[in-house]
Amino acid sequence: MKALRRFTVRAHLPDRLAPLERLSTNLRWSWDKPTQDLFQSIDDALWQDTGGDPVAMLGHVGPERLEQLAADPSFVQRVETLDAELEDYLTRPLWYQQRAAEVSDGNAPAVALPHGIAYFSMEFGVAEVLPNYSGGLGILAGDHLKSASDLGLPLIAVGLHYRSGYFRQSLTADGWQHENYPSLDPQGLPLRLLTGADGEAVLIELTLPDDVTLSARIWIAQVGRIPLLLLDSDIPENDHDVRTVTDRLYGGDQEHRIRQEILAGIGGVRAIRAFTELRGLPGPEVFHMNEGHAGFLGVERIRELIEAGLDFDTALAVVRSSTVFTTHTPVPAGIDRFPLDLVERYFGAGPDGHGSRLLPGVPVDRVLSFGAEDDPAKFNMAHMGLRLAQRANGVSLLHGRVSREMFSELWPGFDAAEVPIGSITNGVHGPTWAAPQWLELGRELLGADDLAQLREPHVWERLQKVDPGHLWWIRGQLREALIDDVRRRLRRSWLERGAAEAELGWIATAFDPNALTIGFARRVPTYKRLTLMLRDPDRLARLLLDDERPLQLIVAGKAHPADDGGKALIQQIVRFADRHDVRHRFAFLPDYDMSMARTLYHGCDVWLNNPLRPLEACGTSGMKSALNGGLNLSIRDGWWDEWFDGENGWEIPTAAGLADDGRRDDLEAAALYDLLEQAVVPKFYDRDGHGVPRRWVEMVRHTLQDLGPKVLASRMVEEYAEKYYFPAARSLRQTIEPVSAGAGDFAEPFGAARELAAYRHRVERSWPRISIEDVDSSGLPDTPLLGSELTLTALVRLDGLRATDVAVQALIGRVDAGATLLDPVTVPMTHTGRTDHGADVFTATMSLPITGPVGYTVRVLPHHRLLSGEAELGLVTLA
Structure with missing residues (x-):
């Protein structure tokens, strides 16, 4: 007979062994060999049988063995020592805290150190005992968390808890892959439930079409210093068809997948709010999407800000300033794309026609515009990620170049090299993946245990x-x-x-x-x-x-x-x-x-x-x-x-x-x-x-x-911090700062964001009518020589925009047989006045940089102090 449900019953830990609870549930043990050795010494055969899982092993150890160990002074001393080392790891200043101290002491350039970073991923490969991953994306996310912990970053991670994980693979006699989906009992995993002051599980709720409520509880996996929040829909409060939302990783049809991604993005933001409020922590300033699966987090944040009194475009300016998007996909076929009518059904008006039940106050047409692509019947999750994030990157130098080409349609008029997608090459967590022999050699060469x-x-x-x-x-x-x-x-x-x-x-x-x-x-x-x-x-x-x-x-x-x-x-x-x-x-x-x-x-x-x-x-x-x-x-x-x-x-x-x-x-x-x-x-x-x-x-x-x-992930996470997290925190703070119209005027909250939203409206309205009427190169010498000076003058019609609203640039460089500029040099042009006919005059003087066939052109781009770069809005006018 098969049991209806499988769960784990554990023996009580003797008081002297109480630290084993924390040592087993903090996943730092998965990259700390002494802690693994401690648990293995409890029962070597059981350690092997449970696949090196401390929680599972403690669930099988009998009370007699635990009492025996509690009476062993040397074992108790090992437990106390390792618990003290874990406490020291969790509390001592690490790279991030040292960086903050340097900034506050004035010994380093001033940067905005975020007091919280939210990291969203559809899968996390932290340890084999928590099979919430299918491949490289999840392993990368797990290594990101471990290295963030080792560096002391104030990061909170968010994903889903899959009741059956990915799958266990076996082979048939003729070599065909067979899948088996084990049922994972979260109470037998290194997880603990997020509960309120009343001891009851905290639930987040989403309203789906047809007034279906999707509720989820929140499991916490502690990855060193980093809490990983995993949402679980398999609870009695849900109807059967939504209990299965978190059944399997990357399983089911498109309706199943969009429910998972709505729960990960929108539910994930709500889970963070519940967690930080209960723990008395500040909410995160920076939100990082590891691929586009959790992209709906951006529209949930817009909903929050609209509820707080902002209009949609001001809220969008705030969200974009603080969002980072990482793409791992080198081909369009690897991107999640949903039928547009499916997205519209989830985000559209309810039966009363008075706004979205899922995101009250957020117009469905604005949501749909984020995922627009060349196929009008499809909603593109990567496009949404890019449109909701002010900063984006690929995961190697080559992949950055590929991504700029692949997504160049979002920045028409720009060369692919100018598309604002950077790159940070991935890394791996050394203590997790390096063999103990290499780690021991490292300690010998360092003369210290700290690697x-x-x-x-x-x-x-x-x-x-x-x-x-x-x-x-x-x-x-x-x-x-x-x-x-x-x-x-x-x-x-x-x-x-x-x-x-x-x-x-x-x-x-x-x-x-x-x-x-x-x-x-x-x-x-x-x-x-x-x-x-x-x-x-x-x-x-x-x-x-x-x-x-x-x-x-x-x-x-x-x-x-x-x-x-x-x-x-x-x-x-x-x-x-x-x-x-x-x-x-x-x-x-x-x-x-x-x-x-x-x-x-x-x-x-x-x-x-x-x-x-x-x-x-x-x-x-x-x-x-x-x-x-x-x-x-x-x-x-x-x-x-x-x-x-x-x-x-x-x-x-x-x-x-x-x-x-x-x-x-x-x-x-x-x-x-x-x-x-x-x-x-x-x-x-x-x-x-x-x-x-x-x-x-x-x-x-x-x-x-x-x-x-x-190859170390610590190098990778430091780069994310320096190139993306710190600048995003600075952008957010600049964007939300109050702005007053003049001396003595009331400083309006979110004034800078309102200013940016108004600027964007003004620019997008005027841009179709902006033109470059004339470019004069009368300063070109009769016989151009390398290093000779060239003066260009451009007459630009700005359709009511101020000269300070734009950047006018001259581009000069080698040209091919088709007159295409190759790797041009960009030279800013200076506003020097206006003509009698209302055209603005811009000039620049430059040295001829190379020999051979040379060409130039002039272009106009938006310019604002709160934009991350002049290509951000995807607007350009060419001569």
Whole structure:
């Protein structure tokens, strides 16, 4: 018989062991090895059975064992010491607090340090015990929270609690992916419920069409210093059809998805308000959308401000000033897009026709305009994110360029390079992903337990002191641990697929702890080309089976449950891995998760990545391998495009641009095989008299020294703080400041925001009639020479705008055969007066910057002190 419900009953902790409660529920244990060791020492077998989950393990430990431990002075001392260390971590000044002290003491340039940052993501990969993630986006979000905690940022994170998480993957006998959705009991997870003063669960409520109420309670996962709020709709207060809103990550039809995204965005803002009010905390000043899924948070914030007395456009000015949007998508097909009529149904007027039930006071046409795109029947969530955020970025230098091209339609008249989307290259959380052996070596080189100094590049130069043999010994230890794990997982998978124990004797010697080991593990969309390695299976088999210099390949990954194409790719890999001649050198491991990933990153000598360039936004798996001394073998895409230097791995030449996809795959696969045969394999097996591949180890050393500080998420989060969070907080404070009309006048609240909204109205009304009547280059010399001065004068009709309302610029640079300016220099033009006919006169004098074919033009753009840049409004008039 099956139980109706599964839940966890725990034994009472003895008073002397009470700190175990906090140590188990604060997810800092997931990146703190001493705390993990403490829980493992309670019961090693139980620790393994529960997958290294302190909360689950405490749910199984009997009262007798707990009393025994409470009577053990040495164990109690360990508990008290680790609890004191956690308290110190949670309270001592870290990077953010030190930065604030420097600013307040006048020892650093003045910046606006936000007293709160809200970070929204649809998934969070913090630890495998909290399976709220599907892939790289969620792992990145989890690493963002951990590093924000390590840096002391006042950040609050918001997402959804999925009752079944993503899915557990297994394989059928013929290699087809099978999905299983376990029911996750939040009371058995490292979560606690947000409750009010009366002890009752706090609920947030949303009104959906047909007067359906969607309620959600709020679970808190404590990630070091960072509270992660997870909304849960599976509660008795909801009707059945809305209880399932938070059932699965990325599941269901479009109606299901829009409900999830409404709950994440609008419900997420309401959850933050409830949490901060109960905790007596200031509300966040900066709101960061990690992808467009939670984009509706912007319209909820507009509703709040309208309710407080602002008009829509003034509220929009406030919201934009303090919102950051990060896109992770390099192709339009990866963006969430909803039918326009579906969005209209959720945000339109109620049955009485008197405004939206979901967002009272917010006109539905304004909501729809945020998501407008070239297809008038679609609502584009990324477009909404960009229109609601004053600051936006991609997640690598290359992805920033791709994003500026992809979204350039929102800024017509601007070159793609001028589209205001920047880039911050992703990073990974060092203590989570670096093997304990590397962390211990780091402590030895630092002479301290605190690894915070590893953010400084010069610290990594101390690796020069480490003997090559020691580095190789660490790599060998990690490879051996990986092989042990691979054998365990292979046996379990074959048994699940129907094999008999008697036919699995070969697994005991499968894979060689001394052989060159290559890893490939990630989600399985088509562009990642899981099966490129099988383009010439016979050639691959020869590499695997070489008697003297073999290589071995470990593959893992999940296809989306609805992606039969991705499942077919996995099946191809599994069928090759099932071949009797190669199965001891090539494996597909099912149920890829953080635990498996960590072991692969630790133990693989080479990390393979062969996406279709430029479709990999960043690709942080290779960063995690590099952090463990792994060498990357990759197409120049994502982060590898900017940080590959010829000594930290190998570049697979790309045939990007070929119209024939099959031909492209053939050429890139052949290049991959050539690199393996001619460069990777020989370098790994070329040993000195002590059995050390010295040239290989020097590449490992260089990879750690050069990439180590770059790939850290602490570097990434510092960049977000300096480039986006601090400027956004400053913009918000400038935008909401009161403004008075003159001396003695009442300073109107939100006066600057009202001023900006009025400016925007005025500019957008006038812009279609702005024109550049004439550009005079009478100052051009008869024989232009490099460095000669050119004077330009432009006559501009501003349709009632003031000269201070605009920026007039001259652009000069090289031109191609079609007279297109290439990388022009921008020169501001100065207002010098007006003509008798009412045209404004602007002039500029500049030196001719280059030789060869040169051209120039003049343009007009909006200009206001509260805009982040002159391209922000997407308005430009060209001569």
